Amino acid sequence: MRxxxxxxxxxxxxxxxxxxxxxxxEKLREAxxxxxxxxxxxxxxxxPVVAPDVDPQAETxxxxxxxxxxxxxxxxxxxxxxxxxxxLQAGIDxxxxxxxxxxxxxxxxxxxxxxxxxxxxxxxxxxQARLYVDDERQDGFLVMGSPQxxxxxxxxxxxxxxxxxxxxxxxxxRALNSRD
Numbered sequence: 001m002r003x004x005x006x007x008x009x010x011x012x013x014x015x016x017x018x019x020x021x022x023x024x025x026e027k028l029r030e031a032x033x034x035x036x037x038x039x040x041x042x043x044x045x046x047x048p049v050v051a052p053d054v055d056p057q058a059e060t061x062x063x064x065x066x067x068x069x070x071x072x073x074x075x076x077x078x079x080x081x082x083x084x085x086x087x088l089q090a091g092i093d094x095x096x097x098x099x100x101x102x103x104x105x106x107x108x109x110x111x112x113x114x115x116x117x118x119x120x121x122x123x124x125x126x127x128q129a130r131l132y133v134d135d136e137r138q139d140g141f142l143v144m145g146s147p148q149x150x151x152x153x154x155x156x157x158x159x160x161x162x163x164x165x166x167x168x169x170x171x172x173x174r175a176l177n178s179r180d
Contacts, residue, residue: 024131025085025089028081028111031112033081035072035075036109038160038161040163041104041163065108065119065130084109084147088109088120091143094144094146095143099127100127102123102125104166106125118131118132122151125166127145
């Protein structure tokens with residue numbers, strides 16, 4: 001049973017086990033500001049669903065790479081963005097190649113550096129991140145859940161709603177603990 005759980009966790013849905021290139025975090029640090037997003041992890045949308053009696057031109061919820069945006073805030077203070085990026089880098093460094101076979105992101109970052117847009121979609125519950133550069137999906141990377149409280153605090157300080165916590169995070173935690 002223990003072996004099966006570990007194998008499933010290592011099958012990180014389309015995620016590379018490579019560490020995020022240091023240059024990514026460096027580019028995020030050099031951005032003039034970063035935008036932090038709160039995402040709804042349950043509503044992956046590839047096409048808007050419109051009821052027959054609803055005006056198709058009516059305003060819909062904003063999407064971030066097909067995930068519903070609950071809110072966002074621009075972090076232009078270098079100290080605040082530095083704390084977020086330090087936490088992200090620490091989470092990347094802490095991950096030794098483990099991920100869950102899921103992807104339910106609740107956070108994302110958008111940054112622009114030298115005319116290039118970097119979008120990072122983060123799932124701290126599944127220990128994975130997806131990277132888009134100028135809207136083109138790149139190899140993802142693995143990250144531990146340790147940055148989540150810092151990301152949550154930044155969003156809540158800006159009055160941005162958070163998605164409800166995962167129903168149970170214990171399955172990933174149990175798998176991690178069983179390795180010891």
